[in-house]
Amino acid sequence: MSAQGNDRQGEHTAPSGDGDIHWAFRTTENAVILLDGERRILHANPSARALAERALPGQGAGELLALLPAGAWDQARDSGRWAGEVTVPSGIVLEIVVRNGLGMGDGVALHLVTFDDVSQRNARQAELQQRHDELQAAHHRLAGAQEQLLQSEKMASIGLLAAGVAHEINNPIGYVHSNLGTLHEYIGALFALIEAQDAALQSADPAAAREDVRAQRERLDIDFILGDLPKLLAESREGIERVTKIVQDLKEFSYLGRGDPMRPSDLHKGLESTLNIVWNDLKYKVRVEKHYGELPLVECHLSEINxxxxxxxxxxxxxxxNRGTIDIATGAEDGEAWISIADSGCGIPPEALPRIFDPFYTSKPIGRGTGLGLAIAYRIVSKHHGRIEVASEVGVGSTFRVVLPVVQPVAADAQDQ
Ligand SMILES: Nc1ncnc2c1ncn2[C@@H]1O[C@H](COP(=O)(O)OP(=O)(O)OP(=O)(O)O)[C@@H](O)[C@H]1O
Ligand SMILES: [Mg+2]
Structure with a gap:
């Protein structure tokens, strides 16, 4: 220990004999030790002695100075100040500050050393840090859960879509299959007739066999077959074309353009292929009316708009x-294109209207809606720098209008891609 002197004596040696300063030293709650230029203790206040008792049981305030690391005094001399933290064997953490200066009036060099027990503060800080880490971990978990939910909403949409598509494809495939069965029978009849004709031609008297062939032709119902065949083929071709169209729509609908730049797209085409996909859900109770206007190509990720x-x-x-109508209208003005979808459904109560875009807000029974549909729609449309406007009246219906800029703003566009 480089400091010398007895701190108990020091208490009575005021540096300048000034009573006020003496009183301030005595009463401050900070542990303070004042030393002269030779590092002899001039004064150690009661707080310093109490701290020494607590941190270094059985020792005086002077021993506190021994906690200062080598170099602290030199640094204080060179730069006027040294500060650091020291942990004593009992576990208490002390923040120590050494200041160098000149005594008032006499200009004698002095050292002022203050000690602060920061164990509790550090413990609180550690606790806060731990809470912060826990909160951050919880936040990450929630973000992950939200992502999973969004994913499962997508899966639910895909499930719905798959069910609809399966139903739509099933119908044409069903009648094409049944038509193939009929064709098989028709071909059997035609082959039988050809064989009868061949046999007649090769017989000794073909003219005599004519009546047999005619009877065979009647029995096989060949006239009906000849009339029905073209219809059957046309119907089957139509069925196959319908399946091809649905598969094409599905491909267009689910095309993942992630990372692709937005492309000028035909919103009417997107609307039609989407309608085709949800048609199975709508066709039994809804009459769809279309009032399409002129639409320019709109810069977007069409699969997302779908x-x-x-x-x-x-x-x-x-x-x-029960039954109702959905009116779909489109138009463009002032550099914006819009699609409005108006239903004659139940409407949205005014108090619910501000919440419908909130994730998980749903008025539907458990298992029917997750309340993520509009939240996702909102996110997609915002990403396209557009907006969704809603007007609704309970018992009358609701109109949702998607408005998109025809051309994406340049700077924001660059960010999105
Ligand atoms: N056309 C509409 N008519 C009446 N209410 C509507 C209409 N569109 C949305 N809503 C209300 O907004 C709520 C939220 O819609 P959103 O599509 O986000 O979720 P959801 O349809 O309930 O569930 P899902 O996640 O399956 O789409 C609905 O539950 C409903 O109360
Ligand atoms: Mg929904």
Missing amino acids: QVLMCLLINAGQSID
Whole structure:
């Protein structure tokens, strides 16, 4: 220990004999030790002695100075100040500050050393840090859960879509299959007739066999077959074309353009392929009316806009209990294109209107809606720098209008891609 002197004596040796300063030293709650230029203790206040008792049981305030690391005094001399933290064997953490200066009036060099027990503060800080880490971990978990939910909503949409598509494809495939069965029978009859004709031609008297062939032709119902065959083929071709169209729509609908730049796209085409996909859900109770205007090509990720339209069409369908109409209108003005989907459904109460875009807000029974449809739609449309406007009246219906800029703003566009 480089400091010398007895701190108990020091207490009575005021540096300047000034009573006020003496009183201030005595009463401050900070542990303070004042030393002269030779590092002899001039004064150690009661707080310093109490701290020494607590941190270094059985020792005096002077021993506190021994806690200063080598170099602390030199640094204080060179730069006027040294500060650091020291942990004593009992576990208490002390923040120590050494200041160098000149005594008032006499200009004698002095050292002022203050000690602060920061164990509790550090413990609180550690606790806060731990809470912060826990909160951050919880936040990460929640973000992950949200992502999973969004994913499962997508899966639910895909499930719905798959069910609809399966149904739509099943119908044409069903009648093409049945037509193939009929064709098989027709071909059997035609082959039988050809064989009868061959046999007649090769017989000794073909003219005599004519009546047999005619009877065979009547029995096999060949006239009916000849009339029905073209119809059967046309119907089957139509069925196959319908399946091809649905598969094409599905491909277009689910095309993942992630990372691709937005492309000028035909919103009417997107609307039609989406309608085709949700048609199975709508066709039994909804009459769809279309009032399409002129639309320029709109810069967007069409598959994402299709997802928005699907959400709006499904919601519109679900809002109609028995029978109703969905009116789809489109138009463009002032550099913006819009698609509006108006239903004659139950409508949205005014108090619910501000919440419908909130994730998980749903008025539907458990298992029917997750309340993510509009939240996702909102996110997609915002990403396209557009907006969704809603007007609704309970008992009358709701109109959702998606408005998109025809051309994406340049700077923001660059960010998105
Ligand atoms: N066309 C509409 N008519 C009446 N209410 C609607 C309509 N569209 C949305 N809503 C209301 O907004 C709520 C939220 O819609 P959103 O599409 O986000 O979720 P959801 O349809 O309930 O569930 P899902 O996640 O399956 O789409 C609905 O539950 C409904 O109360
Ligand atoms: Mg929905």
